[in-house]
Amino acid sequence: MTSDTYTVGDPHRPYVEGCARRQLVFSRCTACREAQLCGYRTCRSCGSRALRDEVSGGRGHIASFTVVHKAASPRFKPIVPFTLALVELDEGFRAMMQLVGSLEPAIGDRVAIDFVADEADGVLPYAERMEETS
Secondary structure: OOOOEEEEOOOHHHHHHHHHHOOOEEEOOOOOOOEEEOOOOOOOOOOOOOEEEOOOOOOEEEEEEEEEOOOOHHHHHHHEEEEEEEEEEEEOOOEEEEHHHHHHOOOEEEEEEEEEEOOOOOOEEEEOOOOOOO
């Protein structure tokens, strides 16, 4: 499945393949123009099956975040504590990912998305707070 439009097959595939290319791929409904993270077979807003893949510009803001102090599985033990952020991308969809960097986060802070290779999960996106420029 290499087409940028899909209605059947694995709905996560465009996202996973995009991450491997270091691109954050999302779906946009051609009926109502709503954006959503890949993984759904229908638009969460209007129910249409007419979804088209797009590539995010990789910028957004922190909608929410939490610091995780207890590993949910042994795989996460080496990185606790870590910050988990709900990022609202400029294209209008949200994605949950690790927030890295030494700057103290706040809701509304601008972030940039980058990618890291992980032995267990392949290439994954993460967010890093962007410093304010005057």
